[in-house]
Amino acid sequence: MRIQKLTERTTIFTIFEACEGFDLHLQLIEGKHRNYLIDTGLGDKSLEPIFEHLKDSTKELIVINTHHHYDHIWGNLCFKNHTIIGHRSILEAIKADWQRATTQFIEWKQGNIEMVLPNLVFDERMMYVDDGIEIFYAPGHAGCDIAIYDAVDRTLNVxxxxxxxxxxxxxxxxxxxxxxxxxxALYETYDAKYVISGHNHIMDKSVFQEIRDCLSK
Ligand SMILES: [Zn+2]
Known part of the structure; x- marks a missing residue:
């Protein structure tokens, strides 16, 4: 595990070769009023360094699932008493995929896993205005994909x-x-300085044009 303080508010917890050989990044944003954990990794054990990091914090912890794939939700069991946010369509997606994912990818689990669904869902966007956190629907990879923009530190997690x-x-x-x-195109309307994704390097917003160039080839 690598723990990288990326900005004043964002710490990136990277689990190396976490799933199918890829690294996995979990983003923690420590806002003025609340903390926000983006994705929950591969089980309760994969979250221990984050709990250690937060042990002295008294702020509420909000959990966000970017999409329904196993490497982003298997740690949800640790947050049964928390707000867990996802797109409305993630609920059915998790249920429909649980059996397959827990069969096909079980070798990648870290500790205990359990199906725990988000308990706060939205359609287009939602905001924690006092913390400068905006969460919005931006489908592509999984269908229920959401992104999280921190307007204070200008991080965008896609x-x-x-x-x-x-x-x-x-x-x-x-x-x-x-x-x-x-x-x-929606991502590009945000003035992001850091673009964070589940498995790739941390980039800047020029990556979106690069992707568009790849698509048109
Ligand atoms: Zn992933």
Whole structure:
């Protein structure tokens, strides 16, 4: 695990070769009023360094699932008493995929896992205004994909809507390319300094044009 303080408010917890050989980044934003954990990793054990990091914090912890894939939700069991946010469509997606994912990918689990669904869902966007946190729907890779923008530190987390390696910027898509391109255009309306994704390097917003160039080839 690497723990990297990226900005004043954001710490990135990276689990190396976490799932199918890819690194996995979990973003923690320590806002003025609340803390926000983006994705929950591979089980309760994968979250221990985050709990250690937060042990002296008295602020409420809000949990966000960027999409329904196993490496982003298996740690949800640790947050049964917390607000867990996802897109409305993530609820059915988690239920529909649970059996397959816990069969196909079980070797990647870290500690205990359990199906715990988000308990706060939205359609287009929602905001924690007092913390400068905006969460919005931007489909592409999984269909229920959401992104999180921190307007204070200008970080944008796009989940797995960027491919898993520097050589492969375009992710696997379940949506039409045109829908994904609309999500890229939406990302570009935010003044992001750091673009964070589930598995790739941390980039800047020029990556969205690079992806568009790859798509048009
Ligand atoms: Zn992933």
């Amino acid at each position: 989940g797995d809507n960027i491919g898993d390696t520097p050589e492969e910027l375009v992710p696997g898509l379940v949506c039409d390319e045109e829908i994904y391109k609309a999500s890229l």
